[in-house]
Amino acid sequence: MNESPPFLEIRGLVKRYESVVAIEHVDLSIARNEFLTLLGPSGSGKTTILMAIAGFVKPTEGQILLNGRDLVPLEPEERELGVVFQGYALFPHMTVAQNVAFPLELRKQPRDAIRRRVKEVLALVDLERFASRRPAQLSGGQQQRVALARCLAYSPDLLLLDEPLSALDRQLRQRLQTELKTLHRKVGVTIINVTHDQEEALSMSTRIAVINHGRIVQLGTPTEIYDHPVTSFVAQFIGRSNVLEVERTETAGGMPVAVVAGRRLPAGWIGAAGGKKAYSIRPEHIDVLPAGALPGGTSDDLQVVLEGRIEDLVYQGSMTLLDVQTPIGLMRAELSTSRLAFEPEIGADVVLRWESVRGRIVDADELVVV
C-alpha cells in the first residue's frame, strides 16, 4: 500500500462552522478495495468527513484526492461516487426497479442494457422478486439492500455508507453485516463506512479510523484497535475497558508498570511516552474467584491479584457481569457463565486476578462512561 499512490487521500481536511469546529484536522489514506470504517460517537465529525467526500459539505481547508484528482472543487454529481444515506433515501414514487434504473438512465445507457443491469444487481442483493414493489412496501432490511443495489448498479469506484445499518434491529443488523462483507469481497469496491456501532466496525472493516472531536484518534485494523488502544477513549469506546488513572509509570524487568492508587500494576504494552497515562484492562480478561481461593496468591510480574467485594451482578445468559469494588476502584469483570467456578452474590468477598500482559498503559484523553 505504501508503494503505490493511495486510492483516496484526504489531506489536512478542516471544516469549521461559524463557531463550531466539525473536523479539526484529518489526514487519511485509503487503498483500493479497503473497507474502512469511520467510527465515533455522535457529533464526533465522522458523518461530516463522509459528506465532505460526497460533496455535500464544503471543507474549510484541505484536499480530497481520488486517484490523484482533487474532488473538493467538484459538484456532488460530478464525483462518480456511490452514497448510501442514513434512512436509505429511496425514491418513494418509483418502484424498486425504477430506483435502481435511475442512475443508469442518467448515464444514458440503452434501455436493454439498463434492464439487464437492474436484474443483475437485484439478483446480487437477492431482491429480484421485489422489482415492481414500492419502497414503502419493503421492510427496513430490504430497503437497505435496494439502496445498496442502486449504488452498485453504476459501479462506482468508491462507495460511501452513512450508518447503513443503524435503523435495523440487532439480528437483521448482524445478518446484513455479513452480507455487506460478502458483497464487498464479491464486487471488489472500496467502501468507506460511517458508524457509531463498534461491533459493526470490528466485524466488517479491514481498517478502522476512530474519530473523536473531529480528529482521528487511532487508525488501524480491528485487532490493532481492540488489542492496542492508544488512548483511554479508544479503550472504552471499542469494547469495554476498566480504565484507571495512573499516578506514574516505571519499568521493572523490561515490563512497563503503572502505579494506580499506590499499587503496582504491570502491563503488557505501553503507548508513546509522555503525557498523562491510564491503565486499561478488558472485563473479559479479569478472572473472579471466591475469597481465599488463591492462598498466598499475590501480585507479581506475571499476574495482578486484587481483593474486592461484589457490588452488582448482571446476568446476561451466556455472560455474567460483575462490578467489584476494589482498593483501586470499581472494576467490571465479564465471565462466561458456564465457566463460573462459584455462585457469585452481591456483597460477597472475591479475588480478582488477571495476567499482567493483558494490561495496557494508554494515553488518558478522556474517560467516557459506557
Add this chain to the structure above:
Amino acid sequence: MMLPNNLGGNIVRGLAWAGVLFLVVPLLVVIPVSFTPERYLSFPADGLSLRHYETLFSHRRWSGGMAMSLIIAAASSALAVVLGTLCATGMWRIGGRKMQLLKLMILAPLIVPSIVHALAFYRTWIDLGWLDTMWGVIVAHTTICVPLVMITVSASLASFDPRLEQAARSMGARPVTVLRRIILPNIVPGVVAGAVFSFITSWDEIIVVLFITARKVQTLPQVIWSSIMERVDPAVAAVSTVMILITVVIVFCHVALGTRQKGSRQQLSGN
C-alpha cells in the same frame, strides 16, 4: 373527539350547526331564485323555468364574460403554478433567515388588503399601458395567486426528505434533473392544491378587475356586478348557481383525489 351527550354538548352541537347553516344558506338561496320564470329576482311561484340559464349561453355579454374568466383563470393559474413552484423550491433549497424574509415579502399580497393592491396595480398599469387588457388582468391575477401556490408547495416540501435530493445528485443527476424527476413527482399534491386555489381565486376576483378594466375586458364577476347595478336580473342567480357548481366540483375533485392518494399511501405503509 365526540361531544358529550348532555345539555352542554347539545348546545355546542346546535351552535355548530347554526354556524354551518349561516355560512351555507345564503349561498343556496340563489338556486331556487335562478329557476324563476319571472323577469325579476323572485322565488319561483308558479312553475320553474330555465330561461335565465338560456340567457347565460345566448347573450354575448354572459357567455363572453364566462369565456374571458375561464381564459384568465386558466392562464394566471398556470403561470402562478410555474412561478410559485419554482420559487418555493428554490427558496427551500437555499434556506436560512434571508429566505424567510423573502417569503414574507412574497406572501404580502395575501396580507395587504385587496383594495390597496388594486390601487397599486391601477397606478402601475397606467404607466405600462396594460389597463383594460386581458394580459394586464392575467399578470395581476398571477401576482395574487403566486403566494397561494407558494404556501401549498412549501407545505409539500416541508415533508420532502432532502436526502432524496442528495441521493439523486450523488448518482450523477444535475439540479434540473433532480427537480424534474425527484422533487416534482413528490410535491404534486401541493402543486395541484396551488393550482386549484389559484384558479378559484382568479375565477371570482373582482376588486382588482374593477380597477384595471373598462369595456374591452369583461370578466364574469364584472358582468354580474354591472348587471346587478343596472337592473336586478335573475340571470345573476343562474350564473351564481353555475359558479357555485363549478367551485364545488373543483373542490370535490381535489378532495377526492387527495383522500385517494392518502388512502393508497396508508395502504402501502400498512404493509
